[in-house]
Amino acid sequence: MNEYDTNRIYDTVKDIGYLKTNDHLNADCYLLNTCHIRDKSKEKVFDEIGRVRKNYKNKKKPIMIVAGCVAQAESDEMIKRDPYIDIIIGPQSYHKINKIIKNFNFKKDELTEFNTEDKFNYLDKIKNNDSGVSSFLTIQEGCDKFCNFCVVPYTRGPEFSRPFNKIIEEAEQLIKNGAKELTLLGQNVNAYLYKYGNKSYKLSNLILELDKITELKRIRYTTSHPKDMTDDLIECYSSSKKLMPFVHLPIQSGSDKILQLMNRNHNVEKYMQVHRMIKEINNKVEFSSDFIIGYPGELDTDFNDTMELVKNIKFINSYSFIFSPRPGTPASKLKPVEKEIAKERLINIQKVLEDYQIKKNETLIDKSIEVLVENKLKNQNKYFGRNVFLNSVVFEGEKRHIGKLVNIKITKTNRNTLFGKIDENKNMRAA
Numbered sequence: 001m002n003e004y005d006t007n008r009i010y011d012t013v014k015d016i017g018y019l020k021t022n023d024h025l026n027a028d029c030y031l032l033n034t035c036h037i038r039d040k041s042k043e044k045v046f047d048e049i050g051r052v053r054k055n056y057k058n059k060k061k062p063i064m065i066v067a068g069c070v071a072q073a074e075s076d077e078m079i080k081r082d083p084y085i086d087i088i089i090g091p092q093s094y095h096k097i098n099k100i101i102k103n104f105n106f107k108k109d110e111l112t113e114f115n116t117e118d119k120f121n122y123l124d125k126i127k128n129n130d131s132g133v134s135s136f137l138t139i140q141e142g143c144d145k146f147c148n149f150c151v152v153p154y155t156r157g158p159e160f161s162r163p164f165n166k167i168i169e170e171a172e173q174l175i176k177n178g179a180k181e182l183t184l185l186g187q188n189v190n191a192y193l194y195k196y197g198n199k200s201y202k203l204s205n206l207i208l209e210l211d212k213i214t215e216l217k218r219i220r221y222t223t224s225h226p227k228d229m230t231d232d233l234i235e236c237y238s239s240s241k242k243l244m245p246f247v248h249l250p251i252q253s254g255s256d257k258i259l260q261l262m263n264r265n266h267n268v269e270k271y272m273q274v275h276r277m278i279k280e281i282n283n284k285v286e287f288s289s290d291f292i293i294g295y296p297g298e299l300d301t302d303f304n305d306t307m308e309l310v311k312n313i314k315f316i317n318s319y320s321f322i323f324s325p326r327p328g329t330p331a332s333k334l335k336p337v338e339k340e341i342a343k344e345r346l347i348n349i350q351k352v353l354e355d356y357q358i359k360k361n362e363t364l365i366d367k368s369i370e371v372l373v374e375n376k377l378k379n380q381n382k383y384f385g386r387n388v389f390l391n392s393v394v395f396e397g398e399k400r401h402i403g404k405l406v407n408i409k410i411t412k413t414n415r416n417t418l419f420g421k422i423d424e425n426k427n428m429r430a431a
């Protein structure tokens with residue numbers, strides 16, 4: 001979502017004459033769009049500001065803006081810790097960025113209210129210039145679920161769903177710009193609910209509406225919550241021709257005790273039920289997930305339950321991190337699991353997750369798979385695209401392949417990437 005937000009901020013500031021530069025130590029203005037989900041990402045912000053301060057080439061100080069969730073959560077502390085920061089702007093105040101830059105006179109400024117509706121009303125009037133083959137499109141923001149470990153409800157604010165027609169208009173714009181794949185975004189994307197008069201629109205309605213647009217080839221969405229995987233959405237894995245057979249569905253832990261301590265509002269059985277229902281409807285669908293390891297109270301038996309779940313589902317790609325206490329969240333006050341134990345568990349789970357990923361990739365060797373070609377790799381005569389499961393695919397191709405669905409015969413794989421060559425036989429047949 002930060003990538004989407006950064007593009008939209010850029011579409012906005014262009015109006016007052018600010019353009020991107022590659023001269024990184026000579027800019028008039030810096031904008032760091034930040035993530036607060038784990039502590040590491042926050043520290044990166046200060047490193048980056050320090051790097052600019054030390055190496056900046058001009059005499060006049062640049063305007064230093066910190067945007068995003070770190071800015072929202074730690075506005076005062078940030079300015080105190082590094083006075084090089086001039087402007088703090090939270091994720092729901094981006095629409096005011098031009099005003100704040102134009103009026104800036106080197107007095108510190110902070111914008112951290114939750115104005116999600118105003119923000120989108122403003123952004124809806126500005127053309128989305130993203131011209132990627134695969135584009136992001138935010139449909140929902142914020143969260144009302146308050147998992148005990150998570151900062152999102154405090155940094156992105158309450159759940160907000162954008163108007164259905166505005167999303168479709170933005171999708172049409174992106175498709176005009178060249179998008180062939182859209183990833184619908186939200187912190188709880190499957191909680192999307194827009195009411196207008198006596199009608200209400202859900203994520204499934206959006207998917208089926210986008211399905212009708214001929215030029216659009218692929219639809220994805222992320223990130224979803226198990227509780228909001230409703231029957232109508234599950235049904236889309238059979239009724240939509242363009243929804244990709246890949247669900248990123250975070251579970252965090254395979255232990256009901258830990259899920260309850262996390263305030264996740266679902267148990268393992270609910271997750272397994274969603275998995276079963278989707279597989280019954282379309283057995284090609286594969287799953288990935290997020291895991292938090294070493295959550296306060298996690299015993300070996302809880303961790304073993306998580307490993308059991310991983311073995312049952314055979315996720316093809318997942319994210320796993322050690323619990324990071326976030327300031328202001330209920331879990332930050334709890335006694336953490338010993339660092340060494342948490343680290344060992346993380347290594348164990350990542351080993352199993354990686355093995356599945358490698359094995360799944362290996363099953364594709366010598367097979368011809370459909371790839372949406374996104375771009376040419378820098379400094380190499382190779383092209384990059386993704387298969388339906390979001391794996392990176394690198395192959396020898398040609399410029400004319402960009403934006404097209406092509407068949408690639410896989411010759412080699414590693415954990416993250418599939419390598420191959422154009423399958424002339426299949427592509428000719430398709431033509």
Ligand code: SAM
Pocket residue numbers: 037038149150151152187188223224225226249250251252290291292321322323324325326
């Ligand atoms: N809304 C989605 C859900 O509930 O499944 C997840 C969105 S959250 C922004 C992305 C991921 O960050 C979570 O799934 C979780 O694994 C991870 N995360 C959030 N807070 C964390 C924390 N305090 N420590 C470690 N990982 C965290």
Ligand code: SF4
Pocket residue numbers: 143144145146147150151152153187188225
């Ligand atoms: Fe964070 Fe997701 Fe829980 Fe919301 S549902 S609090 S975004 S982990």
